[in-house]
Amino acid sequence: MGKAERNRRTITRERIAAQQAAAQRAEQRRKALVAGGTVLAVLALVIVIIVVKATQAPAKTAAPVQNATWAQEITTVPAATFNQVGVGASAGLKSVTGAAPLTSGGKPEVLYMGGEYCPYCAAERWAMAAAVSRFGSLSGLHFIHSSPADGNVPTITFYKSSYTSKYLSFVPVEWYGETEDSSTPFGHVYLQHPSTQQVALFNKYAGRAIPFLDIGNQYVLPGVSYLFTDIQNLTWSQIAAGMQDPSSKVAKDIDGAANVISAAICKITHGQPGNVCTSAGVTAAEGSV
Amino acid sequence: MADRKASTSRRSGPQSARSSQQAAAPAATKSGFGFLPSVGILPLATWLLSLYGLGASIYLTIAHYDTHVLLVCSDKGVINCAEVTTSSQSMVFGVLPVAVLGLAFYVFIVAINSPWAWRLQRPAAGGQLSAWSGNLTTSIMWARLISVVVGMGFVLYLIYAEVIQIGAICLWCTSVHVATFLIFALIVFDSSFNWGKPQPTGRG
Numbered sequence: 001m002g003k004a005e006r007n008r009r010t011i012t013r014e015r016i017a018a019q020q021a022a023a024q025r026a027e028q029r030r031k032a033l034v035a036g037g038t039v040l041a042v043l044a045l046v047i048v049i050i051v052v053k054a055t056q057a058p059a060k061t062a063a064p065v066q067n068a069t070w071a072q073e074i075t076t077v078p079a080a081t082f083n084q085v086g087v088g089a090s091a092g093l094k095s096v097t098g099a100a101p102l103t104s105g106g107k108p109e110v111l112y113m114g115g116e117y118c119p120y121c122a123a124e125r126w127a128m129a130a131a132v133s134r135f136g137s138l139s140g141l142h143f144i145h146s147s148p149a150d151g152n153v154p155t156i157t158f159y160k161s162s163y164t165s166k167y168l169s170f171v172p173v174e175w176y177g178e179t180e181d182s183s184t185p186f187g188h189v190y191l192q193h194p195s196t197q198q199v200a201l202f203n204k205y206a207g208r209a210i211p212f213l214d215i216g217n218q219y220v221l222p223g224v225s226y227l228f229t230d231i232q233n234l235t236w237s238q239i240a241a242g243m244q245d246p247s248s249k250v251a252k253d254i255d256g257a258a259n260v261i262s263a264a265i266c267k268i269t270h271g272q273p274g275n276v277c278t279s280a281g282v283t284a285a286e287g288s289v
Numbered sequence: 290m291a292d293r294k295a296s297t298s299r300r301s302g303p304q305s306a307r308s309s310q311q312a313a314a315p316a317a318t319k320s321g322f323g324f325l326p327s328v329g330i331l332p333l334a335t336w337l338l339s340l341y342g343l344g345a346s347i348y349l350t351i352a353h354y355d356t357h358v359l360l361v362c363s364d365k366g367v368i369n370c371a372e373v374t375t376s377s378q379s380m381v382f383g384v385l386p387v388a389v390l391g392l393a394f395y396v397f398i399v400a401i402n403s404p405w406a407w408r409l410q411r412p413a414a415g416g417q418l419s420a421w422s423g424n425l426t427t428s429i430m431w432a433r434l435i436s437v438v439v440g441m442g443f444v445l446y447l448i449y450a451e452v453i454q455i456g457a458i459c460l461w462c463t464s465v466h467v468a469t470f471l472i473f474a475l476i477v478f479d480s481s482f483n484w485g486k487p488q489p490t491g492r493g
Contacts, residue, residue: 028482031481031482032481034481035477035478035480035481035482038477039473039474039477039478042441042445042470042473045445046445046448049445049448049449049452049453050452052453053452053453053456056453119376119377120375149454149455149456150376150377150454150455151376151377153377180456182367186369186371186372187367187369187372187456187457207359208359208371209371209375227384228377229377229380232377
């Protein structure tokens with residue numbers, strides 16, 4: 001083999017090696033682009049979400065609705081319906097020991113603290129309204145939804161409602177409204193301001209969450225009795241009607257919870273009124289209290 | 290895939306370069322962590338991030354079920370863990386807590402990103418892969434990639450839920466999201482550069 005031939009072969013080998021190295025570098029660049037592009041795409045999606053939020057107009061709150069028929073239905077659930085439902089699907093009341101009884105106006109007090117934006121409060125209010133209506137007269141109810149950004153659960157509000165009873169005082173505090181306000185602890189505007197005593201009870205028993213129900217300082221409900229998702233897609237009318245039908249899921253949730261709350265109230269009213277406290281529904285729920 | 294492996298293994302240049310990289314990796318991780326198999330910095334980083342994600346997920350799950358356990362977190366303004374963890378979006382289909390889902394995800398991720406799982410994929414210099422362990426390696430790589438892609442997708446949904454639907458940010462959740470993103474980025478880069486490459490089969 002001549003010198004010229006050797007040189008030509010060497011040059012050819014070097015050219016092939018250079019081409020292979022270039023191909024290798026191109027392959028590395030392609031892989032880096034694929035991986036980097038994938039990661040950047042994910043970051044871009046996050047940025048899009050943040051930009052959408054930044055340019056989004058605040059959600060509008062629908063005006064409260066008054067409806068005498070629905071209000072009548074939820075405050076006058078027949079005793080037979082309560083009795084058929086019994087405990088239903090309700091859970092969650094806790095007894096309190098060693099605390100001074102909570103009273104106002106010389107009567108045992110039932111304290112509720114919640115917020116109009118809150119979906120859990122939205123669920124619990126139906127049962128509370130049904131329960132306290134067995135011991136007195138609840139009026140001035142307005143129909144609302146929880147915050148559109150928080151479940152949009154159909155409910156009632158106790159804001160601007162009134163309650164009279166010879167057995168107990170029902171003190172609802174709709175602490176927060178629906179409009180967002182990042183300067184408050186729960187991120188929504190204040191609607192009603194609780195008293196120092198009420199805040200102390202909330203701090204002591206509620207686990208820093210709403211809704212909070214304190215039944216004469218003898219029983220507390222730091223949470224909810226049933227899932228709000230059960231009623232999330234129903235209308236006010238459907239829920240009010242469902243409360244009349246003991247076989248419905250709505251009645252098992254709401255009327256069942258109302259029976260448990262009623263049983264706890266009966267403890268602090270010392271069994272008054274008798275027709276409520278000795279009813280089959282309340283008696284069945286006593287075991288859950 | 291098998292064809293690609295075979296054809297790649299015939300190329301001596303890249304393989305020898307990779308073998309030298311993998312031979313160097315053990316020295317970087319063995320010091321101080323003698324009980325762990327030597328796998329390299331990237332796998333070790335994915336495992337440490339996975340362990341962090343698992344710890345945070347356990348904390349969030351406990352806080353979800355025990356109302357006496359409060360998250361160490363601001364509860365005012367945009368940074369509000371309680372608002373996020375008690376929102377309707379904190380439950381999947383209204384029954385399965387997101388915290389539990391995150392915990393299950395990280396139990397799996399910790400296992401599949403463990404040095405022992407990576408070791409199956411990257412045996413030490415001089416180690417050999419049988420046909421069986423080769424199939425297992427491919428399965429692990431697929432499982433790892435699919436799981437982080439699914440996890441990242443769910444994280445994007447959770448970020449959407451926090452930012453758009455709830456309007457509040459949970460710092461603990463966000464720290465888990467960041468960990469998931471970092472694991473995702475590392476796995477994507479690793480898969481991109483090492484997918485289908487033959488494992489070292491020679492000695493030394």
